[in-house]
Amino acid sequence: MTSQDVRKQFLEFFASKGHLIVPSAPIVLKDDPTLMFNNSGMAQFKEYFLGNGTPKSNRIADTQKCLRVSGKHNDLEDVGFDTYHHTMFEMLGNWSFGDYFKKEAINWAWELLTEVYKIPKENLYVSVFEGNPAENVPFDQEAWDIWAALIDEDRIILGNKKDNFWEMGDQGPCGPCSEIHVDIRSAEEKALVSGKSLVNNDHPQVVEIWNNVFMEFNRKADGSLEKLPAKHVDTGMGFERLCMALQGKTSNYDTDVFTPLIEKVEQITGFKYVDNAVTPSAVEEKTNIAIRVVVDHVRAVAFAIADGQLPSNTGAGYVIRRILRRAIRYGFTFLNTKEPFINQLVSVLANQMGEFFPEIKSQQQLVTNVIREEEASFLRTLDQGLQLLDKVIEEEKGTIIAGAKAFELYDTFGFPIDLTALILREKGFELDEAGFNAAMQEQKNRSRAASEVSTEDWSVLIPGNVESFVGYDQSESDVKITRIRKVDSKKDGILYQIVLDNTPFYPEGGGQVGDKGTLVSANETIEIIDTKKENNLILHFAKQLPENVNAGFVAKVNSDLRSLSSRNHSATHLMHQALRSILGTHVEQKGSLVNPNYLRFDFSHFAKMTETELQQVEDFVNARIQQQLPLIERRNIPFAQAVQEGAMALFGEKYGDEVRAIKFGESMELCGGIHVKNTAEIWHFKIVSEGAVAAGIRRIEAITSDAVKAHFASYENTLNEVKLALKNPQDILKAVHSMQEENAKLKKQMEQLLKEKIDGLKNKLLLEFYEINGVNVLDRRVDLSMSATKDLTQALGNAKPNSFVVLASVEDGLPNIHCYIAKELVEKKGLNANKVIKELGQYIDGNGGGQPFFASGKGKNVAGITEALNNVASILIRN
Template sequence: MSKPQWTGVGVRKTFFEFFEKRGHTIVPSSSVVPHNDPTLLFTNAGMNQFKPIFLGTVASSDDMSKLKRAVDSQKCIRAGGKHNDLDDVGKDSYHHTFFEMLGNWSFGDYFKKEAIEWSWELLTKVYGLDPERLYVTYFEGNPAMDLEPDLEAKELWRSVGVPEDHILPGNMKDNFWEMGDQGPCGPCSEVHYDKVGGRNAAHLVNQDDPLVVEIWNNVFIQYNREQDKSLKSLPAKHIDTGMGFERLVSALQDKTSNYATDIFTPLFDKIQEVTGARPYTDKYGKDDEDGIDTAYRVIADHIRLLTFSISDGAVPNNEGRGYVVRRVLRRGSRYARKYFDAEIGSFFSKILPALVEQMGEQFPEIVKKQQEVKEILDEEEEAFARTLDRGERQFEKYAAQALKTGTKKLSGADVWRLYDTFGFPEDLTKLMAEERGLETDEEEIAIAREKAREASKAVKESVQTFAKLNVHQIAELKDTLQLPLPNDEPKFFKGDTTGKVQLIYTGTGFAKSTKDLPPNTPFGLLLDKTNFYAEQGGQVADTGKILIDDVAEFEVQDVQQSGGYIVHNGYLKYGELNVGDEVICEYDELRRQPIRNNHTGTHILNHSLREVLGDEIYQKGSLVDQDKLRFDFSHKSAIATPELKKIEHLSNEYIRQNCKIYSKDVELDMARKINGVRAVFGETYPNPVRVVSVGIDVDMLLETPENPEWRKVSVEFCGGTHVDQTGIIKDLVIVEESGIAKGIRRIVAYTGEAAHSVQRQAEEFSRRISTIEALPFGPEKEAEVKQATMDLNNLIISTITKEELKARFTKVVKSVVDEQKKRQKAESKIALDAVTGHFAKDENKDAKFFIGHLPISANTKAVADVMNHFKSKDKERTVYVFGGSKTEGAVIHGVYVGTGLSSQGVTAEQWAAAVTEVVGGKSGGKEPTRQGQGTNADKIEEAVAVAEKWLAEKLKI
């Protein structure tokens, strides 16, 4: 038979079908962002989602707990943290930051025999790979750790027909897999593929040869690594396999490179269409003379990582996984610019549709999130584009200096400055340095980084409390110095601007130069023109930089306006500034963007409040920052949930209309005539006043200002910054509604990615409730309910959703309480029956006391009920009873001393004290009773014996 033509889609489908026929459940890939696992930056292996099963922590109500066999294709990212392939991407044929891991799994079901037989059958019989090109490894053992060679695996490979010289031993590094310092582990057996064939390539296995690559790893989880590093055999043994999808497709399509397969060719075609570049030719190293093939590989790899990570909630930022996403995007942007001469700002989003079309059927989340991914990619690219040109020019200066001096090394300070000033991640600068034959020094970079952070930390508090211009200083600027007011119109537009230094404000006076200021001294800059937004109207000030490239850089940490003058407060990172210097003003666009979202969101919320609650709603204050919006307004009482729901719904309807935002300076008298225009009561507005309208051109409003239709539009007097279209806001989620004073209410809401984040948290908690609901009644469910009750109270999510979750969770709590009462009542009866039954026996009718371990849990109510029965109905007799068990891990005890023994000097306090010494914990109560909870549940029977002995000695019997 002729060899079948395998497509990537066909390879994946066949893998699923093969194992599904063998009793495996097809499990969807988990998120590539492990939101509930802080130990992982990204999901980096197929086993991550099954980790709770291997660790034995999976809840019995979780569907996963029922799995015996599973098959999946897991989305994985290795770009940062312990596993980082970013530096290798593009340079070779088989490294990727994003990849798929095909896997089949056995959870205490089948083991080595089946795993090995099926591996060989699938590869050679179903996929039709040449057995002569396949090599397998087994664990060679480690005498120092008392680990025997895995001869069982070796023999199983031999039995399926693998030649002796294709079965190779491997060491702890290659053939013993461990989840971490502790936990499940075991030997593994790899399958390697020779892409050349017609030779014996055994000596090239595990030697990093690009033509002899590992394609599959069978892990035999049979031990547990204990805390003391010893290994203990597991009672249930598991199979965990992982096969690199891209590598397998490469083998089946008989390609020496993963990138030459149909996994990547659709992306290369799209890149060529977008850029007009020459076709991809799959050349590497020196053969790729113009570097364009390498750039194709980098861009194709990076759009995969970016799309899947953002779709699963890893939003670009400056921390953790968010910083990895930002680094990858900026690295890719620079490749696109340098090698494809592409315009940066919307490059990756043009490649996105090809990826969605190719992989959307298998991973529908990228179809659902496509528009959101596009917007985030464009925002990030646009922000980086602002400094890319200048950063590259600066790098060339540094590189020329290094080559001229003969050191061939970029200084750590230069590498850090390229990041700190121009946003070039350190690994991007290192890559650019490699291209120029230059080195970098990690230690020098770390020193520069720490030095900059310490300087920032030292002045931050001072800047926040920096003196504002007082009335005398404003008069001096106007009258004595006759300083013109600055032009701050550029604050309403995206992008950098240039200005000239007018004066330096020291906090007590004015100077013309910074040369006499001590290092790290906070001061203010006054410019003739600025794009920085000064704190006003509830919107926080911008932060950013004012600089002269490679001459001076001023870190702006706060911006204040007084008397029309704008003071940029901060400190000088390096260099010197003088009056008359022309500087670049660069506000932090990635911080400004969510502020814009929140400000436009505030206008929409204000409009929705009036629509739902009526005209008596007036703004009483607001705060708009990068995290949230806060809106204070007049209203007599708390807003009922149905009304709040309607307000949130109306706001989101407005947002999804994707209305354009219009603004214009209008004569105050004319602006006041616009029907429905909103303004802050008591606020003094300038003339002309800026009018901001959501969805209708201001000129159209002014044509017929009293038109009743304008009442349906959000129109406000506002000097803040806003989005261009409401769709950019994405969503508005109300997370708090409260009263702050008589007749004044407050709403706090999130927009954009912050809104999506709280929505994800709500969904996760909803799933958590479902899991708790399905748990059988018992200690596990009671503990889960107790913890979830606290977590739900502290959860910051949609107020409406929180109410819904609370209502739903209340039913769960009630079912647990009802069951507790039911069982408590039943156990009280069991306990009382056991004791009264003892006295009812003929031989015990005259007995004065009972001491014993009752057949109940650590149920304090049942013990109390026994004591109270005798205290009220059988006062003469004495009882000392115990509940709990070693299995339960809890013990309780209680004593009632009847009149028959109290008259002989027996006290509950002394007796309980003797028992407490054995079971631990404390006891308390008033004579003639005492009750306690112990900590040593394994000593209940010993405690019973001590109680008997104490009484015998006391009564001398």
């Protein structure tokens, strides 16, 4: 059974049980601040479990792209070393929202596994929750009884809270679960050791494949549990592990989910992967681990990029970069890959999974380009890191390298610590691992302290209210507060999140910042400093609560700020249309930021835009502003119909069955943001910058409206100042050209004078050399710039045989020193200009470096030049 068949049969089975089959949500989450990535099948349905939304069906099934590399669920360091953990994996799942419960979920799971997939019953074990008296949660007798009617009781295992009680997070819906484990060992192994004893003990062939979670409780902030108003079912089955069991393999990597990728790696690198059916040697196992890391990680990185998350130095982007760099490092160390190669796997991945996940096919070129550029960049980092590590080793007095220095390589330059340790061992050095771990822990503690958040339970004032957003039609509304909670964070201090029965405040989303404004009652005014959306709730952030939270309020949006944001937002739509018209239809939006001050727009394009193209984009947008195009807004239209009519849908965005379409002339996009009623409100559009974000991704920053007026006013002020400085010439451009010509003549004269000064000084200094142990020595302070001092040092050294020259000077109040040592002295006496500069640098509170025959250094202490030069002779005498 192929992996495609496995996926297809799962979905067909649950469709036959009345489930609505929905597509996978993007792997990157946009409106859940508690998660960076979709890390489980249920993440996209959290709002339904929390009671903040109504699902399209009470029964849903899908296969969800998941990523577990950060936070509570972090499998990254296990990947490669075992055969069943992954960064990205597919989670096959079926859900019931207040519909069926344990009986149906368990029976259907058993039916699918044993009758459809035909897994032998004697290969399966199940577990049920043993209970937890401390939390007043009883043994799950109901689940036990259902299983006992299907399977021998000696195959039912009692599980503790860690294994058999699932929680969404520190707070929120939770409940007991029932896992299904498969034993795929050989008959001989089963005869020797019972599979029951290996369940949940990290045996690679006795693994959990399915977890049925029965959500019955809500975990409160104080840790207590309360019953949910409705019971839900949340199940998740590991697609890759299921394929392993159904294809008769003993490793996920031996299934057709991974073998095409592995074969491509073998073809590129020349290294062979040893099937798990054969016991690999120690050397072969290192190769296996490296190949597993590469083929696993390329899936995670490729799908994240396809869903809109580019590698970067912060947040989710940093996690993606870290995954990719781990794969590059393993290839570099164990597969001898010194050139980018992982990007070549994207085409294999697209052919494998493109039918079911079309985004990887449509974004194939972009994904390939981004990965290639990231590979090239990190390989340069590795090369730089090797040089830096050599310097660390050279400077070390003993054989133990300080952990703090290794951490600096890791933290500042991204050089992997395991590679540092490996190289040190090869060179006969040892890493102070305890020191490195201490530095790492200190950084983690700082990061954790900075991001520490304490969230109280919701205080519900009006139960059962379904909040409505009225901000498209009005900026003020009569409201009541329905729930509040307090959030205390190290970053923002104490804030209050307020939910209203209806709201005109637009919550941050689609690149547009959240509205600010006020809540006004008869007695007080509360400032709303931000608005965000979380699990389908619109949260209004305030630094204080009203004295009377039950009062009636008028919610007032700051209309000035919203108006500026709306102008920038509408301009992004027009600019998107302009880019596709001028550069080509390959252009797709890859990210945006819209606030009152400016707009930022990331898009796919593979070359720097020319000045002509940028001007064409400006002219295109401004022409549509001048046409005074009215907003044509269509709400609640079917997604398929909107796309069929030409609306642009963005990859990586999650759309419902019904969407909102925004149209200005021929520009039509799916969008939930706030827009102008007529393009004339934008007034004018001006691009202020264009540059690269990543391979194949460009970024434009632009301004509209009041910001353009301020921009032009600033230019006018600057022009007036230039005119004043030039004594108000009639023709400014002619005056500037004249000044440039005069400056060029003066520069040539200065260069000639400096050359003559250096030549004269050189001739004078050639007479001031003195001899120590057969070496011609010169140490002087000169009145020249740093670059001129450097040139003079080299000229004197070349002019005098067997020379040792040290010159110092001061530029912009800072000292600099340069050292030249003749080649014969470097080779015969072992003198080293690099070491000389490091020793002399301490006198001027500085450092430097270079080659054995020439090196330079800069410092802060000008007074130290004299002492530095006085120590030149002693360096020679010691050698």
